[in-house]
Amino acid sequence: MASIKFENVIKSYGDVNIIKGLDLEIRDKEFMVLVGPSGCGKSTTLRMIAGLEEITDGKLYIGDRVVNTVHPKDRDVAMVFQSYALYPHMTVYENIAFGLRLRKMAKDEIDRLVTEAADTLGLAQLLDRKPKALSGGQRQRVALGRAIVRKPSVFLFDEPLSNLDAELRVQMRAEIANLQKRLGITSVYVTHDQVEAMTMGDRIAVLHDGNLRQVGTPLDLYDTPANVFVAQFIGTPNMNIIKMKVSDDGKTLSHTDVTIAAPAFWKAGIEARKGKEVYVGFRPEHVRDAAEHEWKNTASIAGKVTIIETLGHEVVVHMTMSSEKKPFIAKMDVHRTPQLGNNLELHINTDKLHLFDGETDQRL
Template structure:
C-alpha cells in the first residue's frame, strides 16, 4: 500500500518557512496534482516525498512507514524530472536499464523489463539511439521508461511536460494518465499549468505561500472555490471580482457596476451581511452579450471592448466598464466578434455568483 501522509510537515531554510504545517492525505493508487504559483512550495513538497529535501518538523509517511530519515533509494519511489535527466552517452536501452544495473539484476531480467517498458511507451524501434537523436516527446518517454522498470509504489512528476510543444503536451498528459491507471501506482504530479491539473488529477491540491489552500476534484475547485485566491487562480480566463453592498434587508445589492437581487442560494449568507460589503466573483462564461444571456435573474451593464481574443469555439472579450478599475472579462458567440472600441451592453447571470467575506476572503 502506497498512501502518502503529511502530518503537520514544515520545511524551513533558516528563518524562512517554505512549507507551513502541511496536512495532506493521498490515497493508494490516486493521481494527485500539486499546483500553485511560482514559489508556492509545490516542488519542495515533491522533493520531500522523494527524500531530496529534509523535513524540518512533522511526519511524512509512505504507506504505514515514517520516512523522515529514510534514504531516497529505500523509499520505493521514482521521479521524472522536467529536464529528462538522460545520460547523453548512453542509448535509450542503456538509459532505461541504468538503475536496474546498479541493483545488479540479471541481464536477462533487465532486458525483459526494458523491452516491456519500451513496448508500453512506443520506444521499441528507438532502443539503440542516443538522446540527441530523439525528439522532446521521445526523451520524455525514455525518462518515463526508466521510472517504470523500477516498478515503484509511487511516481513523482516534477513539471515533466513543460519543455514540450502544445500539441505534444496534450498527447503526453493523456499517455501519463493512462499509464498511471494501468500500472496501478500512486502518482504525485507538480505543475503550474492549470489545464494539466484539471485534466489529469483525481484531486488537485492548491498551494499558495507554503500553505495548502484547498483540496478537491477539478470540478469541486472550479464550482466551489473556498476563497478569493482559489476563485482567481483556477479557471482560464480568471474569475472576475467586484465589491458589492448588501441591502439592509439582505434581499438585494448594489455596486459601482451593476445591482440586482441576491440569488436564493446565497440568501442565508447575505442575511448575515446585511448592510455590509462583500466580494462577489463571477466566471467569464456567465457574462454574455445582453441578447445572448437567457437567464431570468440577471444584471445588465454597459462597457467598451478593449481586447478581443478569438478562439474559434468562442470569443473572449475584455471590457472597460465606467466606475470599475479592473477590466471585466466575458464570452461571446464566435460568430458575433466585436471590435476594440465597440460599446456594448452585457448581462451577468446572478445565480452564478460566488460570494466571499471582504475581510477573510473566504467563501460565505
C-alpha cells in the same frame, strides 16, 4: 502501492517557512496534482516525498511508514524531472536499464523489464538510439520508462512537460494520465499550469505561499472554490471578482456599475453581512449578450471593449467598467464579436454567482 500522508509538515530555511503546516493525504493509486504559482512550495513538497529535502517538523508517511529520516533510495519512489536527466552517451536501452543494473539484477530480467516498458511507451524501435537522436517527446518517454521499470510504490513528476511545445504537451499529458491508470501507481504531479492540473488529476491540491488553499476534484475546485485565490487561479480565463456592498436589508448587492438581487441560495451568507462588503465572483462564460442566452435570472453589467481574443469557437472579450475602469471578461459567440472600443451592456447569470467574505476571502 502506497498512500502518502503529510501531518502538519513544516519546511524552513532558517527563519523562512516555505511550507507552513501541511496536512494532506494522497490516496493509494490516486493521481494527485500539486498546483500553484511559482514559489508556492509545490516542488519543495514533492522533493520532501522523494527525500531530497529534509522535513523541519511534522510527519510524512508513505504507506504506514514514517519516512522523515528514511534515505531516498529506500523510499521506493521514482521521480521524473523537467530536464529528463538522460545520460547522453548511453542508448535508450541503457538509460532505461541503468537503475536495474545498479541493483545487480539478472540480465534476462533486465531485458524483460526494459522490453515491457519500451512496448508500453512506444520506444521498441528506438532502443539503440542515443538521446541526441530523439525528439523532446521521445526523450520524455525514455525518462518515464526509466521510472516504470523500477516498479515503484510512488511516481513523482516535477513539471515534466514544461520543455515541450504546446501540441506535444497536450499529447504527453494524456499519455501520462492513461499510463498511470493502467499501472495503478500512486502519483504526485507538480505543475504551475492549471489546465494540466484540471485535465490530469483525480484530485488537485492548490498551494499558495506555503499554505494548502484547497484540495478536491477538478470539478469541485471549478464549481465551488473555497476562497478568492482558488476562484481566480482555477479556470481560463480567470473568474471575475467584484467587491460589492450588501444592502442594509440584505436584498441587494451593489457596486457603482452593477446591482444584483441577492439569490435565495445566499440567504445564510448574506444575513450576517448586511451593510458590509463582500466579493462576488462570476465566470466569463456566465457573462453574455442578451441575444446569446436564455437565463432566467440576470443582472446587467456595462463596459467598454479593450481586448478581443478570437479562439475559433468563441471569443474572449476583455472590458472595463465605465466608472472605475475595473476590468472584467466575457466569453461570447464568435459570430457576434464586438469591435474594440464598443460600449456594451451584457447580462450576468445570477444563478451561477459565487460569494466570498470581504475580509477573509473565504467562500460563504
